[in-house]
Every structure is written in C-alpha cells, then in structure tokens.
Amino acid sequence: MDLLDVLLPGPGDVASVLAVLRAYGEPEPITLTAADVEELHEAALALYEVFAAPDVDRAAEVLNELLARHARAPRLTTHGGTFPWHLHVDSHDDAPWGEWLLTSSCLALAVLLADRQARPGGICASASCRKSFVDTGSGGPRRYCSARCATRERVAAHRKRAR
Template sequence: MMVGEDRIPGGSARAAAQRAVELMDVLLRERPTVELVTDVLVTHGEKEPLGLTAADVGELRAAAHALRAVFAAEGVAEAAAVLNDLLAANAAPPRLTSHGGEHPWHLHIDADDDGPWGRWLVTSSCLAFAVLLTDRQRPPGGLCASESCGRPFVDLGGGSPRRYCSTRCATRERVAAHRKRG
C-alpha cells in the first residue's frame, strides 16, 4: 500500500481533515464498498492501484467510528482528550517520509508506509485534527445538528462554530422550524 498525502501544497492539516471527513462519510454508511472508499482516496491523491480489500474497508470503518468521537465531543477539552487517547493507542514516533520519492516529504505518525489502512486513517486524521484544534482552540468540527443527518463535518471557517454539515441541512432545519412555528 502506498499511502500518499494531500495534493494541496504543503499537505495542509485542513486538506487532511477534509479527506478524513469525506472518508468517514463513506465509511459510516451502512454498507461501504471498496469502490466508494477507493474513489475518495484517489480523489485525495492516492495512486492506483490501491489494492483495497473488504477487510481493509472493515479496518477503515472501525477507524471512522473511533474518529467520530472527536466530532461528538462537547467542547475543546473533550475533543483534545479523545484525540490524546487515539494518539496514545495508535501513534508511533513522528517521522518524515516521501514514500520512496513518490510524494513530497511529509510527516507521518504511523509505524510505517505500508502499515494497515485503519491505523493510517486514525493517525493521519488525528494529526490533522490536533493541528486544527491547537490553531483555533476549538474542536476541529462537529456532527450535523439535523436530526435526519448527524454526519461529521470539519469546521474550517472563522466566526461562530458551524452546526450543520451543509447549507442543505441548515436550510431543511430552518424550513422545518418555520413550519412548526406555524
């Protein structure tokens, strides 16, 4: 497995966090497929063939469930505690890699370039989420407040924290509240 990083200059934490959320969106569905997961990874710069298997998708799905707790956190302290627990359980000492010259140099905190996909998702995501948390002093995102959704989202904007994963969910909830008021 050749695990690449973001194709955005500098391999930004923002891009890695967005990749994680897009993977989580697919992986937290009832039946994620190898094809759907591969599509997200390739969109974010992974090189084919990835060779993902159903077992890899199972590992990635377990990782996505563990990462969901970061978005469900009730505040910055709880999000930091979840990240610390995930890092303690999964991270190795930081190291720089270029995957044999195939990618620009970037930081990894997983044990090796050919390690398990699930561990890669947890460690690369936690690293990105931790950078966002420390930069902004608030959780890196949340769970959509729409009762019919609940998807995780990264909050990359300034100002007030987001409550919804998309304008579609926000509009749907606003219309429902308006109708309920009568």
C-alpha cells in the same frame, strides 16, 4: 469528511471507499480488501468520538487517548518522491489503511484544534443527517455539515413557525 461518510454507519463497500480514495488523489494502484474496509470502519468509529466531543477539552482528551494508543513517533516522508515532505505518525509508509486513517486524521485534527483553540469539528445538528464535519472556519462553532443541511433545517423551522 467524505471518507467517514462512506464508512459510517455501516462498514461501507470496497467500491465506494475506493471511489473516495481516488477522488482524494491516492496514487494508483490502490489495493483495498473487505478486511481493510472493516478496519477503516473501526477507525471511523473511533474518529466519530472526536467529532462528537461536546467541547474542546473533551475533544483534546479523546485525541490524546487515540494518539497514545495508535500513533508512533512523528516521521517525515515523501512516499519515495510522490508527495511533498509531510508528517506521518503511522508505523511505516505502507501501514494498513485503518492505521493510516486513524493516525493521520488524529494528527490533522490535533493540529487544527491547537490552531483554532476550538473543537476541530462536530456532528451535523440535523437529526436526519448526523454526519461528522471538520470545522476550519474562524467564526463561531458550526452546527451543520453543509449549507444544504443548514438551509433544509432553516426552512423546516420556518414552516413549523408558520403553522
């Protein structure tokens, strides 16, 4: 998740978080303060626990805890006609950024978990990366965040064997 990547491990800066939100088509004008970024960072830390869960049962447990603590009743919205109808579980359409990130990510990850009956993502197995990733694949569990990390680790393992 690109947004988590700019928010972890540090809180990230307003400019880089804004760039990711824009890249994802968040409508202008986007108002984002340093305090918002700090809240987004807190949300990202909580979400990292979902990705770090060792199995589907633990991932479900962490998601349930986060939803119980932060989510409201499901609500359909178009944001005043800007988007197609979709579900939100935050308190209102102008909820703080941190609340939005945490609740919308938990909802999406919970749906994905139920759909695949598997962990909704993981943490990249590359020791130099450790980024979280969402796993929407139908194959076995993924180990790396990207083809780039998978290739780098494969080459490193090959070199080690060759020596």
